[in-house]
Amino acid sequence: MGFRKRAGSVFTIDIADDVIGFLGYNTASEHTLPGNFAVNPVIGIRNQELARVVSELRGERFHPYAPPTVSSPLGYLMPDPEFRVWYLGPDSPTADGREMVDAIVNYGIPYMKSGATLPRLLPLIEASSDFLTRYYHPVALGLLGEVTRAQRVLHGLDEDLAHLSDPASTRYREFSPRCWRWLSSLAHARVATRRGDR
Numbered sequence: 001m002g003f004r005k006r007a008g009s010v011f012t013i014d015i016a017d018d019v020i021g022f023l024g025y026n027t028a029s030e031h032t033l034p035g036n037f038a039v040n041p042v043i044g045i046r047n048q049e050l051a052r053v054v055s056e057l058r059g060e061r062f063h064p065y066a067p068p069t070v071s072s073p074l075g076y077l078m079p080d081p082e083f084r085v086w087y088l089g090p091d092s093p094t095a096d097g098r099e100m101v102d103a104i105v106n107y108g109i110p111y112m113k114s115g116a117t118l119p120r121l122l123p124l125i126e127a128s129s130d131f132l133t134r135y136y137h138p139v140a141l142g143l144l145g146e147v148t149r150a151q152r153v154l155h156g157l158d159e160d161l162a163h164l165s166d167p168a169s170t171r172y173r174e175f176s177p178r179c180w181r182w183l184s185s186l187a188h189a190r191v192a193t194r195r196g197d198r
Helices: 048-056 095-113 118-127 134-142 146-159 169-197
Strands: 008-017 019-028 037-047 068-071 086-088
Touching: 008 037, 008 095, 019 048, 019 095, 037 048, 048 118, 048 134, 068 118, 086 095, 086 146, 086 169, 118 134, 134 169, 146 169
Parallel strands: none
Antiparallel strands: 008 019, 019 037, 037 068, 037 086
16 A cells, blocks of 8 residues: 554555655554454544644654644544444454455545645644644644634634643643744735735
């Protein structure tokens, strides 16, 4: 399938220029026979340009493949969406492994390709409930040139998290002023470009 092995149980595949598909295997051996595993594949899409900007605005070192921008358990991408695990090991039917691979090919890879460009990835970001998409959403809009809309999104997030003191919300409030400055620089650049075109 063309996947590249990464650390742990993570694999990636090139989907488009600066876009990679993410495949992670969550495994559990509890409630299975010794040597057997229950596997829940997680399928993701990572836009590297978006990840670079978000990493910079968060004051973090850019990671080459994690986390994905958006992700979903494989079972929810299938025709009958539900949480699914596949049982693998010497006491598990070999058909289960083949079915999992087929599901990755038939549903996981098309999901990865569905977000191969930032305009196509944006609706998936907007539909996600993962906290990290609160970082990606305004930055994605900014990269797409929708600065005013990005500022509205960021303002709404600021209001939603203003009175929360949990670590994730506190961390976001450190990111927010940097994002405001970045969006402001984009807006000023657009104004300068318009003036130069006259």
